[in-house]
Amino acid sequence: xxxxxxxxxxxxxxxxxxxxxxxxxxxxxxxxxxxxxxxxxxxxxxxxxxxxxxxxxxxxxxxxxxxxxxxxxxxxxxxxxxxxxxxxxxxxxxxxxxxxxxxxxxxxxxxxxxxxxxxxxxxxxxxxxxxxxxxxxxxxxxxxxxxxxxxxxxxxxxxxxxxxxxxxxxxxxxxxxxxxxxxxxxxxxxxxxxxxxxxxxxxxxxxxxxxxxxxxxxxxxxxxxxxxxxxxxxxxxxxxxxxxxxxxxxxxxxxxxxxxxxxxxxxxxxxxxxxxxxxxxxxxxxxxxxxxxxxxxxxxxxxxxxxxxxxxxxxxxxxxxxxxxxxxxxxxxxxxxxxxxxxxxxxxxxxxxxxxxxxxxxxxxxxxxxxxxxxxxxxxxxxxxxxxxxxxxxxxxxxxxxxxxxxxxxxxxxxxxxxxxxxxxxxxxxxxxxxxxxxxxxxxxxxxxxxxxxxxxxxxxxxxxxxxxxxxxxxxxxx
Numbered sequence: 001x002x003x004x005x006x007x008x009x010x011x012x013x014x015x016x017x018x019x020x021x022x023x024x025x026x027x028x029x030x031x032x033x034x035x036x037x038x039x040x041x042x043x044x045x046x047x048x049x050x051x052x053x054x055x056x057x058x059x060x061x062x063x064x065x066x067x068x069x070x071x072x073x074x075x076x077x078x079x080x081x082x083x084x085x086x087x088x089x090x091x092x093x094x095x096x097x098x099x100x101x102x103x104x105x106x107x108x109x110x111x112x113x114x115x116x117x118x119x120x121x122x123x124x125x126x127x128x129x130x131x132x133x134x135x136x137x138x139x140x141x142x143x144x145x146x147x148x149x150x151x152x153x154x155x156x157x158x159x160x161x162x163x164x165x166x167x168x169x170x171x172x173x174x175x176x177x178x179x180x181x182x183x184x185x186x187x188x189x190x191x192x193x194x195x196x197x198x199x200x201x202x203x204x205x206x207x208x209x210x211x212x213x214x215x216x217x218x219x220x221x222x223x224x225x226x227x228x229x230x231x232x233x234x235x236x237x238x239x240x241x242x243x244x245x246x247x248x249x250x251x252x253x254x255x256x257x258x259x260x261x262x263x264x265x266x267x268x269x270x271x272x273x274x275x276x277x278x279x280x281x282x283x284x285x286x287x288x289x290x291x292x293x294x295x296x297x298x299x300x301x302x303x304x305x306x307x308x309x310x311x312x313x314x315x316x317x318x319x320x321x322x323x324x325x326x327x328x329x330x331x332x333x334x335x336x337x338x339x340x341x342x343x344x345x346x347x348x349x350x351x352x353x354x355x356x357x358x359x360x361x362x363x364x365x366x367x368x369x370x371x372x373x374x375x376x377x378x379x380x381x382x383x384x385x386x387x388x389x390x391x392x393x394x395x396x397x398x399x400x401x402x403x404x405x406x407x408x409x410x411x412x413x414x415x416x417x418x419x420x421x422x423x424x425x426x427x428x429x430x431x432x433x434x435x436x437x438x439x440x441x442x443x444x445x446x447x448x449x450x451x452x453x454x455x456x457x458x459x460x461x462x463x464x465x466x467x468x469x470x471x472x473x474x475x476x477x478x479x
Contacts, residue, residue, distance in 0.1 A: 005051045009307065010059040013380040014387070014410070014433045017048045017062065018465045024078040031456030033074050033444060034427065037417050040145070041069040041429055042124035043470040044133055049088060050097040054107065058308040059383040060468070061102045063088045064121035064133055064141070066148050067467075069429075069442060069458070072475065076442070076458050081148035083120040083133050083141050090115055102308065103137055103248035105188070116153075122167035123469040127178045128202015130154065131473075134167040136183070136219065145473070156204035162194035163187060167469070168284070170223040173356050176200025179228065183218040189239035189248075191215055195228065195268055210268040213258050217249055220298075222287030223264065224360050227294050229287055230260040230271075233280050235304045247312035251304045253278035259340065261294055261331055274331055275338040280304045285326070285352035288362050292334035297396075299350045299368065300324045305384050324348045326368065326394070346394045346401065347372075351413035351469075355426060355447075367393050367414055367428060367447065375405040381433050382466045387411070391430065391450050404450040408436045415472045416447060424448075427455075429472070431464055440464040 005011040046062030064083035069076055082088060090112050091097050099117055100107025108117065118138025125132045125140075132140040132154055139160065142151040162182035169180035178198040186192035191214065197206035212218070217235040221228070234255040237248050259274045284298040301324035303310070303317045310316055326346035349370035354363055369388035371378065381387025387410025393402040414430035425448035432441050442458035 003051055005048070006055045006057070008056065009380060009385055010057065010383065011048075014435065014463065014466060015059055015380060015382070016465070018045075018065070018463060019047060019049060020462060021065075021081050022079070022462075024461065027076045027078055028459040029074075029076065029456050030459060031444075031454060033071070033076070033456045033458070034419075035074045036420055037071045037427060037429070037444065038073065039071055039417070039472060039474040041071070041415060041470055041472055042126070042131065042145075043067045043069075043431075043467040044120075044122055044124050045465050045467045046119065046121040047082075047465050048097070049082065050091055050095070053097045053100050053109070054102075056308070058102050058306070059466075060121070062119065062121060063091075064119050064135070065465070066124060066133055066143055067464075068145075068148060078460065079148055081143075081150075083143060084150035085118055085120050085141060086116040087112075087119060101245070101247065104242050104245065106243050107245050121468065124471055125169055125178075126471065126473045127169075127171065128198060128200070130202060134165060134169075136167045137164055139163070140165050156198065156202075159204045159207075160196070161185075161207060162196065162209075164194075165196075166218070166221065168220040170221070171356075171359070172223070173359060178202075179223045181218070181221055181230070183212070184215065184237070185209065189215050189237045189242060193218070193230065208268045210271060212260070213273070214255055219282045220284045222284045222296055222298075224287045224289040224294065226264055226289040227287075228262050228264050229284075229294065229296055230262075231281060231284070231296075231298075232258040232260065234278050235280060235309060247309070249304075249309045249312065251280075251309060251313040251315065253303070259296070259329070259331065261333070272333065273338065274340050276340060278302075279324075283350055283352055285366055285368070286354055286359060286363060288360055290362065292332055294331045294333065295362070296329045296331070297345065297352075297366075298327065298329070299348070299352055300327050301348065307385060326352065326366075345396055346392070346399050349388070349390075349392065351388070353414055353416050355416050355418060357418070364396055365393065365425070365447075366396060367391070367416065367450075369411050369413065372403070372405070375403075376407060379408075379410050379433075379435050381410040381435075387433060387466070391428065391445065393447065393450050402449060402451045404445060404453065406432070409434055411443075412467050413469055414445075415470055417472050431467065433464075433466065438463055
């Protein structure tokens with residue numbers, strides 16, 4: 001018999017598991033959906049099938065649920081399916097969770113020791129004619145882009161040697177190449193990182209290994225036209241601690257921050273390391289090279305904001321108490337030394353997004369989500385606790401913000417959908433959690449003027465569990 005889920009932050013309110021696999025045809029639309037929005041928005045969500053073996057488990061440990069909003073000539077259909085990983089198959093056979101602490105296989109039920117435990121729950125990526133579901137502690141899982149049925153683990157035809165693949169690969173829209181990496185590539189708590197490139201056809205054409213200064217949570221990275229940037233922040237892993245049943249991650253600020261930069265056309269042997277004070281960043285917005293200078297735009301904080309990592313580290317810092325913001329770090333490769341410069345671009349936030357055409361160049365406009373106390377009190381949504389209550393468009397030079405918010409709602413990561421109209425900035429599409437109604441809806445905003453309110457609201461007859469990431473795939477690509 002399946003028992004109840006824990007009454008913790010990670011499993012109550014909008015964080016309560018949904019566990020719904022369904023098809024909803026022709027969703028109700030309030031307003032006018034632009035017909036040029038034609039394609040699929042894929043989302044990945046951690047959605048635990050069974051109550052966790054570890055009652056203090058984190059939301060981000062849940063089983064991957066892939067969903068698709070299909071936009072077609074002014075209509076929207078919805079579909080959701082679990083990604084059938086080896087982990088989920090094992091749990092379903094037992095009708096209970098067999099897996100213990102987050103990213104700690106030594107706490108699993110003995111019956112699944114040695115089995116693959118990746119949850120495929122973070123980012124859906126379309127490349128080389130395949131839809132891949134990614135989580136950084138394992139290799140990708142492929143799913144059918146139309147039915148969402150699971151195809152199986154994807155290891156580039158056996159050529160990928162890394163045991164892991166980042167949830168944040170970087171696509172060069174001009175060459176069609178997908179750049180990615182895997183940390184702990186050689187196994188649990190190893191310093192090994194594999195740098196990889198797949199060509200436009202999805203063939204692995206490059207895999208080079210190097211070691212980072214310490215084992216770190218490397219959630220994201222950046223690629224410019226000339227360089228590759230590897231951030232190393234002091235959220236660290238230790239094999240002895242993990243083997244003893246402890247936490248995979250703890251915050252160790254004394255280790256400081258390291259940033260590795262290598263020539264894109266060069267080798268990992270050409271890596272140059274810069275060093276700074278302890279900071280934490282999960283998501284990079286963009287990077288670009290300008291002569292000898294390499295620029296890294298990303299969202300930073302002064303400490304790891306995840307409550308379960310803070311608990312394991314013996315600290316407690318609320319997100320609004322951690323200094324940070326949307327910043328630009330600049331590295332001058334013509335100068336000796338380990339230092340770099342910081343410029344604040346905007347107020348704190350996360351889930352940054354720019355138009356695909358602007359990647360790898362100095363762009364003027366970006367979008368991200370923020371919690372602004374002026375727009376209401378904290379509402380529970382997502383693994384950090386307080387959900388985002390503000391959607392922002394920012395002009396990166398002057399830092400001018402245009403914000404959208406609505407009372408009683410929190411927002412998930414927005415995707416950017418380009419427009420075919422000359423001079424049109426495109427659209428932002430995102431899910432909103434309606435806390436008073438315990439339902440979700442999809443908002444379509446003008447990217448240039450989110451403050452003017454939604455062009456339309458796509459109504460859902462159910463509550464979506466907060467996603468991690470999503471991506472837009474034009475209809476012509478998957479037809």
